Amino acid sequence: METLKSIFRFYVNSSIHVALAISALVSVTFIKFEVTNGNMFLFLSFLGSIAAYNFVKYSNVSKLYHKRLARSMKGIRFLTWFSLALFMYFAFKMSLKTLLYMFPFIVLTILYVVPVFPNKSNLRNIAGVKIFIIAVVWTGITVVVPVIYAEANMNFDFLIETIQRFLFIIVMMLPFEIRDLEYDSSSLETIPQTIGITRTKVFGSILLVVFLLLTAVKELLSSVEILSTILVTTISLLFLWGTEKEQSKYYCSFWVESVPIMWLIILVVLQNLFS
Incomplete structure (x- = not known):
C-alpha cells in the first residue's frame, strides 16, 4: 500500500497528472474540430507540460512544497x-508555423517564473495577473496552437471555443487560488484576496454560465456539444463550490485537475452513444 501511495504522490508531484489534463483539453479541441492526425502534437503537449510545470513549481522562486518533496526531487x-529533451526532439519535427505560434506561450511560461523586469519581478508576482497569464497559456496551447497545427478552419466557432476555454481555465484556477490564500503574498491581489472566497465562487459561477451560454451561438451545434458542455459545466460548478480554504491534500492537485480528463471522457462516451 505504501508503494502505491509513493507512486501516486510521484504521479501528482511530477506534473504527470496536469500534463494529462492539458493533453485531454487538446484532445477535446481535436474532437470538436474533427482532427484525426493530432497524435504528434498530443505527445508534444504532454512532454512540454511536464517540463514547463516542473520548471514553474520547483524553480528557486517557488519553494512552497520543496521540503515535502526532498526525497522524490x-x-x-x-x-x-x-x-x-524529448520535447525539443519532437519540436524540430513540427512545422515552422506551429512553432512560431507556440513560441509566445513558451515565453510567457518562462516570464511567469524568471525575474526579468526592472524591479526584478516576474509575471507571477505582478498584482492581479497570475490567473489570467495561466489562462492565456493554457488556452493557446490547448486551442489556438492545436488548430493551427492541424490546419483546421479558424472560423467563428474557433473564436467561441477560444473564449470558452479561457473562461473554463480561469474557473479551474479559482480553487487553487482559494487553496493558496495562506501562502500567497497579499501583494499578489489574487481574486480570493480581493473579493473573498464566497464572492470568488459566485464570480466563477457567472463565468461558467457564460461558458455554457456561448455554446448556443456556435454555428455548428450538435447534441453531443450541448450535453457535454452542460455536464462539464455542472461538474466544474460542483468542484468550485466544494472548494474550501482548508481542503484535502489532493482536492485541487488531483480532483480539480481531473475535470479536463472527465470532459474528454464525457465527449468520447456521448459521441459513441449518438453515432
Whole structure:
C-alpha cells in the first residue's frame, strides 16, 4: 500500500497528472474540430507540460512544497529533463508555423517564473495577473496552437471555443487560488484576496454560465456539444463550490485537475452513444 501511495504522490508531484489534463483539453479541441492526425502534437503537449510545470513549481522562486518533496526531487528532475529533451526532439519535427505560434506561450511560461523586469519581478508576482497569464497559456496551447497545427478552419466557432476555454481555465484556477490564500503574498491581489472566497465562487459561477451560454451561438451545434458542455459545466460548478480554504491534500492537485480528463471522457462516451 505504501508503494502505491509513493507512486501516486510521484504521479501528482511530477506534473504527470496536469500534463494529462492539458493533453485531454487538446484532445477535446481535436474532437470538436474533427482532427484525426493530432497524435504528434498530443505527445508534444504532454512532454512540454511536464517540463514547463516542473520548471514553474520547483524553480528557486517557488519553494512552497520543496521540503515535502526532498526525497522524490531527483526523480522529478530526471523526468523533467528527459521530457524537455524529448520535447525539443519532437519540436524540430513540427512545422515552422506551429512553432512560431507556440513560441509566445513558451515565453510567457518562462516570464511567469524568471525575474526579468526592472524591479526584478516576474509575471507571477505582478498584482492581479497570475490567473489570467495561466489562462492565456493554457488556452493557446490547448486551442489556438492545436488548430493551427492541424490546419483546421479558424472560423467563428474557433473564436467561441477560444473564449470558452479561457473562461473554463480561469474557473479551474479559482480553487487553487482559494487553496493558496495562506501562502500567497497579499501583494499578489489574487481574486480570493480581493473579493473573498464566497464572492470568488459566485464570480466563477457567472463565468461558467457564460461558458455554457456561448455554446448556443456556435454555428455548428450538435447534441453531443450541448450535453457535454452542460455536464462539464455542472461538474466544474460542483468542484468550485466544494472548494474550501482548508481542503484535502489532493482536492485541487488531483480532483480539480481531473475535470479536463472527465470532459474528454464525457465527449468520447456521448459521441459513441449518438453515432
